[in-house]
Amino acid sequence: MRTTTKTTALLLAGSALLAAASAQADKSDWPENFTVGTASQGGTYYVYGSGWANFIADELDISGGGEVTGGPTQNLALVHNGNAAFGLTTMGPASDAINGKSPLAPGVKMDNVCAMFPMYETPFSITTLADSGIESISDIPDGARIGFGPAASTSDTYFPEILKTLGVEFDRRNGGWTDLGSQLQDGLLDVIAFAAGIPIPAVSQLEVQTDVNIIEFNEDEIKTVLENFPVAEFMIPASTYSTLDEDSRVVSMWNFSIAGCDLPEDFVYEVTKRTMENNDRMRSIHRSAETTIPENISHNTVLPFHPGAARWYEENGYEIDPELIH
Template sequence: MKTSAVMALAFASTVTSSVVAQDRSEWPSNFTVGTASQGGTYFAYGSGWANFVADNLDVSGGAEITGGPMQNMALVHTGDLKFGLTTMGPAQESIDGSSPLAPGMKMDNACAMFPMYETPFSVTALSSSGITSISDIPDGATIGFGPAGSTSDTYFPRIMETLGVDFERRNGSWSDLGGQLQDGLIDVVAFAAGIPIPAVSQLEVQTDVTIIGMTKEEAKKVTEEFPVSEFMIPASTYQSLSEPSRVVSMWNFAIANCDVPESFVYEITRLTMENNDKMVSIHKAAQNSVPENYTKNQVLPWHPGAARWFNENGYTIEEANIAQ
């Protein structure tokens, strides 16, 4: 038997023995993870993660295309989806009852499971446009901001306004907006997604693009105004980058409906947090999907199952921060 096959069997055996020890009587027969549009990191990460969980816990599961973090908060809160992916900014607005999808509804039945990665906010233009900085974006430029209600659509227009950019707004999936950029139908795309963004990687294979960062002054202005922090996109992320690109970013977390059985969420959290190499093989952004980043959640209550795994493994989550 080949070494890889032996390792696979050993891994499967380890997972199975742990799961068998759990009481599965209350586990759902299937689950769905809310992601975002195709061409974005959420869809790639969420689809791969759902399949990884389904294969190893022997529960039917998959991903669903959604409008992104804001809609995922609503779908998970109501129980229409058991799991989803969200960003801290939209999560805070949803919990506060200020989501544009359901104004006044406090979406407090969505619980944190584990940290995913940071979402950098970056701008991409065709090299032929001559746009090499945010200040180069001409007045009245058409900017693609991603799906309506996404993290990018929620924050990037306000960021652009803060930086003095005058623009026409365009929404759509990342793949669709990438195609529109390539065809000259829009001037730039304002991406907010984990890196590398599939749509950008695809674009730079097909045409010459410029990935636009922020100046120190621009980044400082934005971090003072929004729940983001400065972030450097490594030059190795894209072929089009010759040096690191300064932008801003926001953290993402996987979420579960707070009523999903504790033992099920415990097993999913354990599987995910203890197999980072498998997660990185799904998407490179998962390099940051490690337990140490649990402190990046200052917004969502923790699911009891997830909190149990973290507390058992030396990461302290106080009782007051765990959903009851």
Template sequence: MKLIATLAISALAATTAFADGHQDRTGWPESFTVATASQGGTYFAYGSGWANLVAEELGLTGGGEVTGGPGQNMALVHTGDAQFGMTTMGPAAEAIAGLSPIAPGLAMTNACAMFPMYQTPFSVTALSSSGITSIAEIPAGSRIGFGPAGSTSDTYFPRMMETLGVEFDRRNGSWSDLGGQLQDGLIDVIAFAAGVPVPAVSQLEVQTDVNIIEFTQAEQATIMGAFPVAPFDIAASTYSTLEADARSVSMWNFAIANCDLPDSMVNAVVDIIMSDNERMMNIHKAARSTLPENWTKNAGVIAWHPGAAQWFIDNAGADIPADQIHSK
């Protein structure tokens, strides 16, 4: 069953050209969904927030849908079961190449890039009472929660842990469920791959003492050499638990659209999201990176939706090669 976040059915005030009907809406659907991820994670909070914002501004019915995360989102948007979604570059590249574990052999080329979201840092959290303060201190056989099955975290973090020599018992579940299991002693560690602050970690901080564990310089270098990630520091201001920036690695996230959606609709959506970063920051702090200049972070991984590409060309001076724009 689809769980749809709070719906914003119509605009209360026609503040833009989109809301007052001055734009060609030929072929627009009357409603839309944004494929997000599990509750308790950044994808759900961020995705449901911009879905509601777009629904209000455009006078449509829309909301966020709980999913298994980036890999499943590529499939849902590719097939048109969801109009919009969010994905991470690693799973997106695998899906486009037909290597997704969701549907092996299916090249998901009908999911198009729409706008840059933010970086997903990979971080580890344990209860302070566990005594675990570093990756090396994770005992062999520890029960580690890697998020929903098929998510970015579940796809990459187990392999990262194996690369670092950690022996573990793999567990899956929504971030909020895993947070509860950690607090109850049912698992020992959570390996998060989610935009920060992760709601589940923020909730844990309120209820108990936790250790947010960073990578050592050597561990960071090892991971960067083996996986499509970049260096990243989780700012000390992100969590009350942190006393200094925490060394991490990250992977970029992009919003995606079904490639068959009308150019005018996708252009309108991108304009709403990219034109007012303060409004996006009010939805989630991870949106500090949802900026026009970050269109470059796609780097040819996902073909651009023509409506989105035109917005970045017109408003961000983007030089997007024609062969990186989806041709209908």
């Protein structure tokens, strides 16, 4: 009996070693490190993306980190070209990119970009100093100096066109959100038109240092924008900023994380698994991640899902149209 027990133990030990070796072999084609394309410092993308990169690096014991970029449009190009493994983007720029309409590469269909997981909605909101006298969109004077974020970002791509459609004439400015916040406070800008996940760090910082107005869209403005742009109505909860006494009505666009379609399936599977199964950890990175949950994969109808991500969703009961899997 002792011999049988010993033999069984040896067989179990051998099986464990084989399983460990197999698991190690599965990682043989994984990258040695990875980069996540985020956006400018002071914006939600940078906080969310850098924190998520550090989390995944720790979970998978691989070197990784966030990179400051121009935002969603540039991230699509970086991932497509293999200069970043992962990135964060918005559905509007994503649609343009896969259809060859990216302003960074006109005519180039970016077909090496796959969706991984839903992030959050990006509200389009407007902030001014309280002493500016600007309390509504119609109050914005002709020629107002408006900061739209980094060039070619989601904000810079869509917000100027939205305001033009609403009859606003302006002097267009670009820059990182932190820098634009400083310019607003110093009187070098009249308005900042933000498209970023909430709470926007630059706005929260402004609130601490000075009095601001956070401006909403009225009913007619909402209707006009919904008819002309790929956005949805959105309410910024009053609890988001100390400045707000009630929810603020704006419009929004969904954000998704993206991966190079040629990344190993097992690698992207593990990244998706860790992200989708640890929402508490994700919310500790940025509270907008409360919507970083698998139920929200339905908001992507633009990008094909990476096979590794799709495998995790299907194993856990979330259906994806087979035509939407790379």
